[in-house]
Amino acid sequence: MSAAGEWRPRRGLFFFRSRPTSGDYIVATLMLVVAVASAFPLVWMVLSSLKTPAETMQVPPAWLPESPSLEAFGKVSGVINVGRSMLNSAVIAAITTAGIIVTSLMAGYAFAKHRFHGRNALFALLIATMFLPPIVTLIPLYRMIGTIGLDGSLAGVVLPNLANAFGIFLMRQFIAGVPDDLIDAARMDGASEMRILFVIVAPLVTPAVAALALFAFVYHWNSYLWPLTVLQGNADQYPIVISLSRLLSYNRGAMNTNLVMAGATLAVLPPLVLFVFLQRFFVDSIVSSGVKG
Amino acid sequence: MTRTHQHSVWMMLTPAVSLIGAFIVVPMVLTVWLSLQDWSTQTGFQTAEFVGLDNFREIFGATSVGRDFKGALVNTALYTLMSVALILPVSVGLGLLVYQRNVAGGNALRTILFSTYMVPMIAVALVWSKLYSPSEGPINQMLGWLGIGPQPWLSSPSTALVSIVVLNVWQQIGYFTVLVVAGLTQIPTSLYEAATIDGADGRQQFTAITLPLLKRTLLFSAVIAIINAVQVFEPVALITQGGPVGSTNVLTYHIRRVGIERAQGGLGSAMAVTLMLSLIVVIFALFAFARKGDDE
Known part of the structure; x- marks a missing residue:
């Protein structure tokens, strides 16, 4: 680009890589x-x-x-219980995330490294659930959770989301890249499949696990429709995103937009901070789960 | 493969398969079954009474139930169409902006764009309802600087739906941009070099190389955009409540109102089944359309 001996720095002017056109x-x-x-x-x-x-x-x-x-x-704390709401959000997001990671690692390992009858059909069925909008199953699911007595509780919010197809897909993609020799060697040594998965395979796919953890945490921190439906009326259990809507109805007519925006800022902070620190994993995993396949 | 391995395979699959089976596949089947029943969501499934296709006749009928549902179906179709029509070209434009290497800052731009995708929709809806505010909102103020008169945004039936499309696209565009960038990295640079030697200018390279090779990416983007579009809920539930005059009454909001709040489980399920069937038809049509393009 720049001839030897030329005084101009290679990077060019300001944020241009070479002489700007x-x-x-x-x-x-x-x-x-x-x-x-x-x-x-x-x-x-x-x-x-x-x-x-x-x-x-x-x-x-x-x-x-x-x-x-x-x-x-x-002042937000005078209207809604901010601490409790943030804690509810954290509990929902953290437990759901932990569940998703364990179930996805296990199923992803089975699909990536084992042969069994009906493997492809079962995998296709699971993937199909990924494209189902939640509203399609909302009504019976709400009744089911009510029938087992979990309506109005955080357990009812968490339980149906402990496994998902996206996680299984992502883990299968990455575990497929782990060398078979490594797994075979461990089998020779008599290690159980569980042990192989969690001691040998999982550490090798840490970046993918990190990405899944972040996706799951942010998704379930932000999720609104399902918690709103399960928790209706039980304000003690509301995650912050639902408490925010109470702030709005309190605010209606009054001059308290600053309050609503303060609440919104609080709700936005945890997922945004997580993203800023760990964005590398997010982007990589979208790329590998999306179109590369 | 030994017997113990077979045993452990099922042990590995059981948690995920039983959870997804119990909480997605079973409710899915129940939705289809309930769509043929007269059933109140407040009562157990055993109280359901078979009514054949009556629910479907009602939701497509001439009564207010039918009118509201058909309105919601049309609103959702419009909403989906507008979302896809905005997301695909904008994400390609932004993808090129992030991917180009002449000007630094592409990665920083990607981070900024993607960060909005991390923010809870509820906060997005709250903020945009203020940005859109006809008198004290900054959007109309800025339009004023450009000499454009104030717009009613969320408060008029003719602009409310598109206003919600815009805030949703603003939130999601970073995700689709990342997909496009991933697609762009898959295009061999040698193609562009060859085209440059042949004397093709930037626009010719874009239409002859970039767009055709982004096709798979754009097909995937379109499917995701459609599925996301039918899920829009928070801005409607929080800000417009389906109004003004039903103009933002979209399916996710309407189905929840009928099936959960009014506890008309049978009717709500028939609506959910209709939504699902429509989605299947649209997505198959999209794939058929893409395949037809391949054959030509």
Whole structure:
């Protein structure tokens, strides 16, 4: 690119990789616009949570709070039980995630490394469930959970979600890449299949397990329809996403948008922070589970 | 394969298979069965009474039940169409923006785009309901700077549904962009080099190489986008309650209202079965369409 002895640094100007052309300026501008448009709503949410109630109602809108205040975050706790809701969310997400990891590793290992009658048919049936929108099974599932006495409880929220086809698919994809020799050698040594899976195979697919854990945690932290249906009326058990909607109905008519935005900010933080730290795994696993196959 | 291995295979499969069987396959079968019954969701399954196709006649009939359901079906179809029509081209554009290597920052952009996908829909709905606010919302303010008059967004029957499409696409677009980027990395750079030597310009390369080779990715994206689109619930449940004038009454919201809140389990199940059958038809048609393109 740059001739020997030329003084210009290889990387070119600012964030351009080489001497920018006019097309590069357009690309850079587009990227900036997209980034701003993508980030804007969440930035607006945080800014609004720092405003006074009057500022959130101002016409035309005030973009920045005059004197940013964390008061709204304190006030949220007066309306909903923030600590309890966050704890409920964490319990739902953590237990569901643990269940999904164990059941997916086991089934994924069976599908990747064992031959048995009906393997392909069973796998196809499981994968088909991945494409079923939850609303299709919601009504009988709600009755079933009621019949076994788990309606209104966190157990009722968690139990139906302890296994899913996506997890099995992801684990099968990655476990298939573990060398057979390694597994055969362990079998020769008399190790049980369970032991082989959890002691030898699982550590080799740690990145995939991490990705699945993050996906599952974020998905079940955010999930709304099922907990709302199972827990109806039992506010003690509400995860934060459902408590937020109570904040809104409390807020209706009153000037408390800053409160709602403070609550929303609290609900957004855990999944967003997880993502920022572990995004590498997320993206890799989407790529390998999606189109590579 | 020894006998002990066979034994352990089933031990490995049992937890996942029995959970998915009990909580997805069984309810699925029950939904189909219940769609042929008169049944209240408040009572046990044994109280169901067989009524043949009466539920289906009712939800497609001329009464208010039929009108509401057909309205929800149309709203969902429109919603799905608009979502796919927005998601596919926008994700390709953003994918190219993330993938190109002339200007740095592609990975940072991917992170920003994908981060919205991690945020609970309920928070997204709350924030966007404020952004859309006709008087104190920043969107109309910005349109004003461009000389465009204020829009009613969520408060008018003609714009409410598309407003929800937009907030949903905003949330999900990072996921589809990542899929497109993955598809782009699969295209051999030698193809572009050869095309450049042959004198093909950027646009010719895009239509002759990029788009055809992204076809599998876009087919997958379309299927996921459709399945996501029929699931839209939170913005409707929280902000519009199906209104104004039923314009955002979509199927997931409507089925839950009928089958759970009004406890009309038979009717709700018939609606769920209709949704499922429609999805199967649409997805098969999509694959047939893609295959037909391959043959040509």
